[in-house]
Amino acid sequence: xxxxxxxxxxxxxxxxxxxxxxxxxxxxxxxxxxxxxxxxxxxxxxxxxxxxxxxxxxxxxxxxxxxxxxxxxxxxxxxxxxxxxxxxxxxxxxxxxxxxxxxxxxxxxxxxxxxxxxxxxxxxxxxxxxxxxxxxxxxxxxxxxxxxxxxxxxxxxxxxxxxxxxxxxxxxxxxxxxxxxxxxxxxxxx
Numbered sequence: 001x002x003x004x005x006x007x008x009x010x011x012x013x014x015x016x017x018x019x020x021x022x023x024x025x026x027x028x029x030x031x032x033x034x035x036x037x038x039x040x041x042x043x044x045x046x047x048x049x050x051x052x053x054x055x056x057x058x059x060x061x062x063x064x065x066x067x068x069x070x071x072x073x074x075x076x077x078x079x080x081x082x083x084x085x086x087x088x089x090x091x092x093x094x095x096x097x098x099x100x101x102x103x104x105x106x107x108x109x110x111x112x113x114x115x116x117x118x119x120x121x122x123x124x125x126x127x128x129x130x131x132x133x134x135x136x137x138x139x140x141x142x143x144x145x146x147x148x149x150x151x152x153x154x155x156x157x158x159x160x161x162x163x164x165x166x167x168x169x170x171x172x173x174x175x176x177x178x179x180x181x182x183x184x185x186x187x188x189x190x
Contacts, residue, residue: 016046021035044073071087072116082128120146129156130143133160155181
């Protein structure tokens with residue numbers, strides 16, 4: 001993901017990437033949903049406290065599972081914008097896709113809910129939702145569910161052929177659209 005930060009920094013953005021527990025170089029285990037949200041809170045607290053960033057200048061960006069964390073943080077803290085790449089509406093929706101044989105009424109047994117669509121209703125910042133088509137990990141239709149749940153201003157971008165990793169597959173055109181969205185969103189916060 002260093003290339004991701006390098007690309008955005010070339011466009012004059014300050015970037016903080018972090019691995020939440022159990023992923024990348026971070027220790028611990030992902031385990032409980034609440035722990036992942038605590039990691040997102042800690043990253044935001046670092047940027048606001050140690051780097052003295054204004055909340056309205058902070059853009060939260062999540063990819064795949066990270067979209068649930070970014071959405072949760074944005075639903076509880078002010079931010080300048082929220083970008084969700086290859087996100088999903090809920091843990092139950094992902095279970096339905098990957099375990100179609102499992103009756104929906106049994107989804108309550110899952111301990112992690114990841115209710116991003118519900119939480120998006122509490123996000124009061126511009127939201128950009130991006131997704132590749134097709135995506136064999138999280139169905140592209142999930143982007144449309146998230147988009148419908150966002151209260152706005154909001155934007156949906158679907159990238160044919162990009163798959164699950166839109167940033168890596170869509171290249172410079174994607175980065176330009178991210179830059180335009182971020183700059184427009186931050187202007188709204190002035």
